[in-house]
Amino acid sequence: xxxxxIDDCVHCGFCLPTCPTYVLWGExxxxxxxxxxxxxxxxxxxxxxxxxxGHFDACLGCMACVTACPSGVKYDRLIEQTRAEVERAHExxxxxxxxxxxxxxxxxxxxxxxxxxxxxxxAERLAPFLERAHPSLGAMAGLAPRVERRQRMPRLVxxxxxxxxxxxxxxxxxxxxxxxxxxxxxxxxxALEGCDVLIPAGQGCCGALSVHAGRAxxxxxxxxxxxxxxxxxxxxxxxxNAAGCGSSMKEYAELLGAEPGFRVMDLSEFLVExxxxxxxxxxxxxxxxxxxxxxxxxxGIRAQPRELLRGIPGLELREVPEAAICCGSAGTYNIxxxxxxxxxxxxxxxxxxSTGAELLVSANPGCTMQIAAAMRRxxxxxxxxxxxxxxxxxxxxxxx
Amino acid sequence: xxxxxxxxxxAALDPLTAALRSSLPADSVITDPVRLRTYECDGLxxxxxxxxxxxxxxTAEQVARVVRLxxxxxxxxxxxxxxxxxxxxxxxxxxxxxxxTSKMRRVLEIDLPNHRAVVEPGVTNLAITxxxxxxxxxxxxxxxxxxxxxxxxxVAENSGGAHCLKYGFTVNxxxxxxxxxxxxxxxxxxxxxxxxxxxxxxxxxxxxxxxxTRITVRLSRAPESVxxxxxxxxxxxxxxxxxxxxxxxxxxxxxxxMMDALSIEAAEAAVACSYPEGAGxxxxxxxxxxxxxxxxxxxxxxxxxxxxxxxxxxADPAERAAIWKGRKSAxxxxxxxxxxYIVQDGVVPRTALPEVLAAIDRLSAEHRIRVANVFHAGDxxxxxxxxxDDGEPGAGERAEVVSGAILDLCxxxxxxITGEHGVGVDKVRYMPRMFSEADLDTxxxxxxxxxxxxxxxxxxxxxxxxxxxxxxxVRKGAHPLVESGKAEQF
Numbered sequence: 001x002x003x004x005x006i007d008d009c010v011h012c013g014f015c016l017p018t019c020p021t022y023v024l025w026g027e028x029x030x031x032x033x034x035x036x037x038x039x040x041x042x043x044x045x046x047x048x049x050x051x052x053x054g055h056f057d058a059c060l061g062c063m064a065c066v067t068a069c070p071s072g073v074k075y076d077r078l079i080e081q082t083r084a085e086v087e088r089a090h091e092x093x094x095x096x097x098x099x100x101x102x103x104x105x106x107x108x109x110x111x112x113x114x115x116x117x118x119x120x121x122x123a124e125r126l127a128p129f130l131e132r133a134h135p136s137l138g139a140m141a142g143l144a145p146r147v148e149r150r151q152r153m154p155r156l157v158x159x160x161x162x163x164x165x166x167x168x169x170x171x172x173x174x175x176x177x178x179x180x181x182x183x184x185x186x187x188x189x190x191a192l193e194g195c196d197v198l199i200p201a202g203q204g205c206c207g208a209l210s211v212h213a214g215r216a217x218x219x220x221x222x223x224x225x226x227x228x229x230x231x232x233x234x235x236x237x238x239x240x241n242a243a244g245c246g247s248s249m250k251e252y253a254e255l256l257g258a259e260p261g262f263r264v265m266d267l268s269e270f271l272v273e274x275x276x277x278x279x280x281x282x283x284x285x286x287x288x289x290x291x292x293x294x295x296x297x298x299x300g301i302r303a304q305p306r307e308l309l310r311g312i313p314g315l316e317l318r319e320v321p322e323a324a325i326c327c328g329s330a331g332t333y334n335i336x337x338x339x340x341x342x343x344x345x346x347x348x349x350x351x352x353x354s355t356g357a358e359l360l361v362s363a364n365p366g367c368t369m370q371i372a373a374a375m376r377r378x379x380x381x382x383x384x385x386x387x388x389x390x391x392x393x394x395x396x397x398x399x400x
Numbered sequence: 401x402x403x404x405x406x407x408x409x410x411a412a413l414d415p416l417t418a419a420l421r422s423s424l425p426a427d428s429v430i431t432d433p434v435r436l437r438t439y440e441c442d443g444l445x446x447x448x449x450x451x452x453x454x455x456x457x458x459t460a461e462q463v464a465r466v467v468r469l470x471x472x473x474x475x476x477x478x479x480x481x482x483x484x485x486x487x488x489x490x491x492x493x494x495x496x497x498x499x500x501t502s503k504m505r506r507v508l509e510i511d512l513p514n515h516r517a518v519v520e521p522g523v524t525n526l527a528i529t530x531x532x533x534x535x536x537x538x539x540x541x542x543x544x545x546x547x548x549x550x551x552x553x554x555v556a557e558n559s560g561g562a563h564c565l566k567y568g569f570t571v572n573x574x575x576x577x578x579x580x581x582x583x584x585x586x587x588x589x590x591x592x593x594x595x596x597x598x599x600x601x602x603x604x605x606x607x608x609x610x611x612x613t614r615i616t617v618r619l620s621r622a623p624e625s626v627x628x629x630x631x632x633x634x635x636x637x638x639x640x641x642x643x644x645x646x647x648x649x650x651x652x653x654x655x656x657x658m659m660d661a662l663s664i665e666a667a668e669a670a671v672a673c674s675y676p677e678g679a680g681x682x683x684x685x686x687x688x689x690x691x692x693x694x695x696x697x698x699x700x701x702x703x704x705x706x707x708x709x710x711x712x713x714x715a716d717p718a719e720r721a722a723i724w725k726g727r728k729s730a731x732x733x734x735x736x737x738x739x740x741y742i743v744q745d746g747v748v749p750r751t752a753l754p755e756v757l758a759a760i761d762r763l764s765a766e767h768r769i770r771v772a773n774v775f776h777a778g779d780x781x782x783x784x785x786x787x788x789d790d791g792e793p794g795a796g797e798r799a800e801v802v803s804g805a806i807l808d809l810c811x812x813x814x815x816x817i818t819g820e821h822g823v824g825v826d827k828v829r830y831m832p833r834m835f836s837e838a839d840l841d842t843x844x845x846x847x848x849x850x851x852x853x854x855x856x857x858x859x860x861x862x863x864x865x866x867x868x869x870x871x872x873x874v875r876k877g878a879h880p881l882v883e884s885g886k887a888e889q890f
Contacts, residue, residue, distance in 0.1 A: 007739070011445045012732040013484040016548045017524060026502035026522065027456065028483065034438040041437060051432050070670045071735035 001081045003043050008073045009036045015065035015075075020326045020344050021058050029055045032065035032075050039082055053090045056082050058340060060333050061212050062326035063297035076298065083214025099136045103332055104215060108205030108222055113177040120144050139338035143369050151180040157187045157197040164194035165274060168235035168262065170226075170249070173205035175242045179365045185392035186241045186267055192278045192395045193271060200233040206240075208248035211255065212331045223252055227260045241267045241388050243364040244331055247298035266295060268304040268363065268387055281397035282314035283390065288357035288382075289317060290348075290371065292364035293326050305363060305387050312394045318355040322347070329370035345374030353380050359400070360384045412495065413452045416473040420455060420497075423465050428503075430454040439498055442483040442490045443545070446742070447825050451478070451492030458503050460578060460586060460613035467611070468584030470497055476855045479611040481522060481550030486731075486743050487824025489557060489606045489860055499611060501552050507531050508614070515619045516575060521552025521612050525559075528617060537619040540567040543820070544728045555612045558604030560820035562655040562727070563686070565778035567620070569820070571603040578614035582851035586613070601846065606822050607857035609850040623688035626654075627698050628720045631683040631708040632676035636660050636773070638707050639681035640754045643777045645704045646685065647750065651697050656778035657684040662737070663730050663772040663785065670733030673726030676710040683708075683777065684727055730774045731785065738770070738787035740796070742803045745821040746810035750780040756809050760784060763805050767798045771806075781819035782810070808833065823861045831863050 015032040016022045022031040029038060038052050046052075056079070065075050092100070106112050123144035131138025153171060167190060171183050190197045207222035226249070230238050240246035248255075249264040265273075287309060295301045309317050328334055328344030348371055352360055360382050362368050368384045375382050385400060393400045420429045430436060431453055440448040452475075457463045470477045476496035483490060492498040504520035507527070511517065512535055517528055525546040528539040542561035543549050549559065554570045555577060567573075576590040577599060589599040602609050633639040639658050646656060659667065659675075659682050667673050675682050685701060687694045705711055714720035734741050748756045757773065764771040772785040784806050788799035807817045807830050817823070817830045831840060844862060848854075 008735060010732055010735045011441065012443055013482055013545065013548045014729075014732060016482060017526075026505065028500075028502075029435050029438040037438045037440075038434065041434060046434060049432075049434055052434050070729035070732035072670060 001039050001043050001078065001085060003040075005074050005078050006036055006040050006043060008071055009033065010071050012070065014070055015068050018064035018068040018324055020060055020062060020064070020328065021340060023325060023347075024340060024343055030058055032059075032069075032073075035059060035082075036073070036075070036078065039078060042082075042085070048086055048089045050090070053086050053092075056086055058337060060293070060326050060328070060330035060344075062293035062330055064293065064324050064326065067297045067324070080211065080214065083212075084216045085214075087214045095134060099134050100213075100336070103136075103140075103335055104210065104213065104218065107209055107332070108173055108207070108218070110173050110177050110204060113173060114150075117150070117177065135338045136335050139341070140335050143334060143373055149180070150177075151184050153183060153187065153199045155199055155201060157191045157199070159194045159196050160192050161277075162194055163196055164277070165237070166196040166198065166235060167270070168198045168200065168230045168233050168238040170206060170238060170240045170242075170245060171199060171203050172240075172242050172245055173209075175245075175365050176203075179386070182241060182365065182386040182388055185386065186239070186388040189267075189271070189388055189391045189395055190239065193274060194277060195274075197239075198233045198235055200229045203229050206245045206249050207255070208244045209331055211248050211251075212244070220255060223248075223255055227252060227256070231261050236262050237270070238262050238264050239267050239270050240264060241363065241386065243292035243295035243299070244366065247294040250299065266299060266301050266304075266363065268295075268308055269299070269301050271391075272304040272307055276311060278395045280312050280394045283312050283394050283400060284314040285359045285400070286316045286318055286355075286357045287359045287361050287390070288320050288352050288355045290320060290327065290352065290360060290362040290367055291323050292362055292367050293330065295363050296324070305361075308387060308391060309361065312390065315390075315394075318357050320348075320355055321351045327367050327370050327374075329364070329366035331366060334366075334370055341370070342374070345370050346378065349374035349378050349380070352382065353378070358383060359390075361387055361390055363387050413473075413475065413497075416469060416475050416497070417453050419469050419473070420453065420466065423469070424455060424457065424462055428456045428458065428462075430456070439480070439483070439492060439500070442480065442485040442488060444486050444488045444491075444743075444824070444826055447488040447491050449492050449494050451498035452494055452496055454492075454498045454500060456500050456503050460504075460580065463499060463501075463504075463611055463613050464580045464584050464586050466497065466499055467580050467582070470855055471583055471853065474853070474855070476858050478857050479552070479556065479607045481553030481556075482524065482545075482548050484545045484549045485553060485557060485824060486745065486821040487557075487818070487826045489822050489824035489857075490553070491825045491860075493859070501550060501611075501613075504552075504613070505550075512537065512619070515621075516616055517619055518614060518616050519551055521555070521615060522550050525549050525551055525554055528619075532619055533622075536622050538622050539617055540573055540620045541570050544731060551615055551617065552612050555603050555615055556605065556607050557820070557822040560776070560781070562657050562684075562724075562776060564820075565656060565776065566652050566654045566688075571600060573618045573620075574599065574603055574615060575618055576616040577602060577612045579610040579612050581610045582853070582856035604822070605850075606824060606861050608847050608861055610856060623654075623690075623694075625691035625694040626686065626688045626720065627694050628714040628723055629683075629685045629687075629698070629701060629705075630675065630710075630712040630714075630723050631685065631705045632679035632710040632712075633681045633683065633708050634678075635680040636757055637754055639683050640757065640777070642683060642705050642707065643753070644750060646701065647778065649700055649704060651687070651700060653685050653697075653701075653778065654688045655684065655686040656776070657727050658682070658773070658775050658777040659684075659727060659730060660773040662770060662787075663734070663774045664726070666733040666737045666772060667726035667730050669736040671725050671729050673722060675726055676712070679710075684723055727774070731783070734772060734785045734787065738789070740788055740790035740799075742786040742788075742799055743821070744782070744784045744786060744803050744806055745818050746782050746784075746807050746815060747819040748780045748782065748810050748813045748815035750778070752813040752815070753777065753780060756782070756813055759809050760806055763802050767802050769795070769799050769802045771802065776819070779819075780815065782806075804830070825860055828859075828861065828863050831861070
């Protein structure tokens with residue numbers, strides 16, 4: 001942990017109201033300011049106690065505090081360093097170790113995830129039993145989405161009409177296996193807007209889940225592989241449709257100590273920069289747009305997705321109250337911290353419900369699963385879609 | 401304290417801790433040393449003390465129970481809201497209990513017809529406004545930390561903010577307070593109570609007269625029209641002249657804020673507020689009220705600010721927020737241009753502004769310490785930010801000297817050692833510069849009337865923590881006011 005980064009904090013407290021755990025519990029040690037204080041204690045010689053590790057683990061890594069901080073504290077960097085330190089210095093209890101091992105041995109690997117697909121319909125029924133074995137297993141089962149038919153992605157999707165750009169596309173791990181329809185929509189939208197889309201085979205996880213959990217070695221291994229894949233494809237722009245992946249990939253240079261050799265852009269960021277050419281067909285929907293933390297806070301992308309949605313005739317965009325507060329999904333957070341995640345999910349579901357929208361749009365599969373599950377718990381239903389799916393429907397003139 | 405040092409003397413608190421645990425929910429009593437240390441300071445990090453015990457009550461009744469137990473065991477207690485204070489008013493006691501109100505954050509009642517809201521002390525200042533904004537109301541006092549500072553803390557410090565020029569401080573917007581007295585009784589002080597204005601005494605008492613557990617605030621109607629102007633001047637003097645001219649013209653803007661070049665640089669680095677380039681000073685003037693009145697005042701303001709090289713008017717709420725963002729983040733933003741700094745708070749008569757600013761410049765040059773100036777220019781409330789490098793030997797001490805000398809300047813010019821941040825622990829030593837011993841003794845009598853055992857936030861506000869047992873006796877000789885011929889005694 002870098003003491004200079006710690007010293008940047010002037011203890012003003014402006015981060016507190018944006019921190020999801022402070023919002024839930026109102027306790028100093030579960031706020032960014034308090035966690036930085038704990039980091040300082042550790043740097044000054046206090047060993048990582050189980051209490052301390054617990055407060056770091058309780059951080060969602062949503063980066064809302066980074067947006068709020070007037071002093072420019074790099075909390076994102078700090079918490080990453082801290083998580084790695086916790087993994088090194090803190091001995092977790094065996095049950096927790098086993099569950100973490102399972103999650104990190106599963107999610108970043110599309111082929112292993114694929115093996116789960118046939119059994120996913122069972123998840124809901126198994127949830128209560130798994131819950132008894134370990135709350136994290138129960139949470140995982142409770143979140144499992146109904147998966148759509150697998151779609152094999154072609155290596156190349158040609159631009160429709162005049163070719164305006166050539167881009168690479170990340171298929172990701174969870175996105176690719178559990179939400180294949182989002183990847184298909186992304187490729188179609190890019191092609192309809194005049195892009196040749198290269199989708200290299202043999203892609204895996206970009207490393208984001210591991211980076212955010214302090215598993216630096218695994219993260220670097222996965223990142224290097226991703227870099228190799230896209231360099232071989234020879235693209236200079238890689239378009240990413242999952243917020244968490246995009247934010248991590250934008251930091252490859254820091255993780256690997258070398259520039260990856262291509263620029264990483266979120267789908268919405270890329271489309272707005274490119275400018276629309278394809279015709280938009282009307283979609284008469286009231287839509288609530290949810291800011292994924294890794295898009296809004298980590299990448300500063302708030303305006304672009306809204307601009308794209310507003311560009312669809314007939315679509316009415318509604319703002320969600322407390323938009324800056326995380327929904328509790330936060331990568332693997334809803335698996336490891338199921339209780340806090342549930343409370344945050346319920347809070348977000350209420351906020352989304354208050355808009356009266358019929359469709360919830362977000363750019364991160366984790367958020368979508370989390371909010372949809374929370375709304376189901378509360379007895380409400382809302383249809384969910386990725387920004388790419390909404391655009392795809394509008395561009396093709398089909399219903400959602 | 402560093403790791404390896406002896407832990408604070410909590411053993412003496414063991415009996416009280418046991419009693420607290422048996423009368424409060426399990427997770428609301430904190431004794432783990434690592435957790436306790438995260439409460440060692442508020443927004444002023446210069447003073448630190450690890451609390452003996454932290455309690456996080458959720459109801460007024462629980463606060464009262466804690467205070468009664470503190471009395472039973474003769475242990476001092478300190479109340480803390482969000483921990484954003486800038487005078488160390490919530491500095492904990494190592495031998496005491498820190499009562500944190502951050503879990504008491506329910507808006508209990510909104511009574512729009514009577515312009516009132518009843519809230520718990522941990523509710524943030526801005527949350528009150530947010531609860532009534534859609535209905536066209538707001539809570540007027542607006543400290544720069546309004547998104548996080550708690551209303552309980554605002555009451556304790558009588559907090560101000562940019563808009564207090566026209567609308568007054570917290571004390572003008574609190575209708576009633578339910579408080580836990582220093583001996584643990586729950587009582588309500590109401591503005592409407594006949595007799596002594598005890599509510600007036602309580603607001604701004606910095607936790608020495610008890611803990612507010614339920615606050616009835618006054619809500620204000622959002623003004624029909626708001627015009628926010630950013631005027632850029634080449635020098636601070638030109639800005640100061642404009643301020644005086646605005647007031648002299650009989651205009652009472654909602655706010656007149658001034659920032660100098662150094663604080664603009666900091667704000668620019670922090671929030672990219674895009675203030676006009678090359679400005680020696682910017683004025684933020686906000687006019688509000690009925691549309692016709694605001695339009696007339698704005699015309700007059702344009703004439704007065706003719707010396708400004710750029711005049712920017714916010715076209716919509718987003719642009720208004722952008723103008724304010726630079727000002728409201730200024731304190732913390734200074735962290736971008738200096739490793740360490742002291743946020744000072746003093747008041748001078750508006751007319752003395754140019755003279756005092758020039759004197760601050762001289763102090764800054766003499767001690768080789770940079771001073772950035774941000775202030776509520778309309779009411780002469782200065783916030784000099786004294787910048788130093790805490791890695792440089794001796795720099796902290798020099799900054800401390802400059803910071804103290806600035807307060808001397810304020811007193812010399814007939815002002816005050818604090819405008820809105822309070823005395824806390826930080827300015828205790830400056831109190832005798834402003835008040836005679838007789839003044840301080842008189843204030844002490846008020847304190848003793850509420851807190852005879854001296855358990856409620858001891859060590860704050862007053863220089864000599866005199867026990868109430870040692871109530872100042874009959875004065876020997878004449879009262880200083882009589883002696884100086886300013887008063888007569890019959």
